Amino acid sequence: PHALSDYAHLVQPDRVHSAIYTDPAIFEQEMTRIFHRAWLCVGHEAELPNPGDFRATTLGRQPVIMVRGEDGQVRVFMNRCRHRGMTVCETETGNARFFTCWYHGWVYRNTGPLQDVPGPAGYGADFHKEDFGLTLVPRQASYRGFVFASLAPTGSTLAEHLGPAAKYLDIYMDASPVGDIDVTAGVHRTRYRGNWKFVGMDGYHPHYTHRSVLDAWRRRSGGNMADTHHGDPFADESGNLTRDLGNGHVLLDFLPGRMGNLDRYLATLRKLPQGEDYIQAMHTAYGEQRGNELLAWAGDPHVGIYPNLQLIGVQIRLVRPISVDETEVLMFPGLLKGVPASVNSLRLRQHESFYGPSGAGSPDDAELFERNQEGLQASVEPWLYLARGLNRERVEPDGTRVGLVGDETTQRGQLRGWAKLMAEA
Ligand code: FES
Incomplete structure (x- = not known):
């Protein structure tokens, strides 16, 4: 058994001890100190x-x-x-x-x-x-x-717990011109033999783990990722960012790249039946500048609300730990109220084509999490690297930390949130 003071030691600024993914005694403490206590x-x-x-x-x-x-x-x-x-x-x-x-x-x-x-x-x-x-x-x-x-x-109150992350729940909801969503399309679930903390926000892995999907996108767009509506969102030079919002909440911030490709994205929407109506409704509801920002977000937010909620793409994702090496993930596609049917069809196709039942994203990730668990079985060289981008991370006035999109700012942020919850008396 570990003394509570050990937990802080297991998460260092630049590395993490693999016991937090494999030790059943630590999982028991997570149940008590996080899942039976936190929001x-x-x-x-x-x-x-x-x-x-x-x-x-x-x-x-x-x-x-x-x-x-x-x-x-x-x-x-x-x-x-x-x-x-x-x-x-x-x-x-x-x-x-x-x-x-x-x-x-x-x-x-x-x-x-x-x-x-x-x-x-x-x-x-x-x-x-x-x-x-x-x-x-x-x-x-x-x-x-x-x-x-x-x-x-x-x-702490829910508002204190969410802190600066609350505005990213707003951007998910405000993809609708009436600020409301429809979550009745159903749920799709993945269960994998791996620890729950592997489900994170990682802007570094897509080019490797999801390479076959990205290659297909490239082929479809004539060989150039920049031809898709938001370019190559995972490249350091994309301008996209990763943010540690505090309390374990994190964000892959694709807004810089998307605003650069806004015209292309609006053109995609305009090709939809009544797609122009959606753009106009967003401008009327929120003003042109904020409306455009929200449209740029609408396709693909990546927000992690610690410990168990993630908004990825159009989906609401809930993480359920089953045991130290088994996890269930529920995925609900969120449709928008007050938009043309074609916009919701596009969102459903987005969900299906990557994370959903006919996509490779979730199976890719589940296999990666299982093999990650397998790799950690013996306690030889137990420290895992966590420092990508640490040297270029900056701290904003509100205390949030910012790195480039492939930096491990998100992993560090989630694990800092974990250590904080585990250490609270
Ligand atoms: Fe007896 Fe519910 S009625 S346990």
Whole structure:
């Protein structure tokens, strides 16, 4: 077992100890100190458009239910019967007015109260149903419809946790001229035999791990990546950046390159049926300059909200650690409200063609994470390199750190966030 003081030692400014990916004792501490305590993203309210819509998931190991009650409010409940603790929701998604416990049949409303129990006379006069509603998670808060929960009753507020990263949740939502999204297209999942912390933001790997996809894009664009709508986004000379936003939140900032290719990107949109309407709606909603920025972002944000939410491309990605060497990733394509159907079709094709069910991106990454785990089995030479771009990283006035797009600023930022959460008393 490791003393808590050891964790800081395992993440150095320029290297990381491989035990954080392989040691089951450290994984147990992550469950307690991160996943059963910190703010975690549960999902987005737009997944649940109708009263009664729910999705069951876990916070760390604790099953929970995110449900829109018949009163329209989205709540996160412990998925735990108040009688003897059985889970009351056995289906991952659906619509329910009531959750009925499969053990002895207690029935709960989708707003939480205990509605009924079999054989009520047996409980006696001092049993009051109103004392036994479903338990809410200790803390719940939303930002732009993203629902966060914490299993700890106290701690930093969600606003404090998000800090400067909150504005990148705005840019995901504000790709819509009405600032709202539709997350009902479904979910696609990947499960891999590797540690959850491998799912990161890495602008250095695409030319190698995803080379076959990038080669196909090159061929399609006549041999020149610059012919695609945002050029070669991963090259150091692209002008694109990587940012450590604090608390483990990170960003691959493709905006500089995209603004340089804005005309090309707008031309892509204009080729769509009613594509010009989308551009005009964005200019009307946000002004021409901000509207253009948001259009440039809209195709492909890469935002990591620590520890378990990532917005990559059009998708909302949620990371679920299963064990020290097994992880599940859920991917929800986000469609936009208030846009022509052709724009959402393009977003769905984007999702499918790389991360989604017919893309090579997620299988490539899953294999890479599994082989990364395999490579770390014995504790010989356990320190891993983490210093690319450290010498040219700069610190902004708000404390965020900035490197070039292929620099390891993001990995360092995520691991600093990890060490901070692990070290908190
Ligand atoms: Fe749920 Fe008994 S544990 S009704």
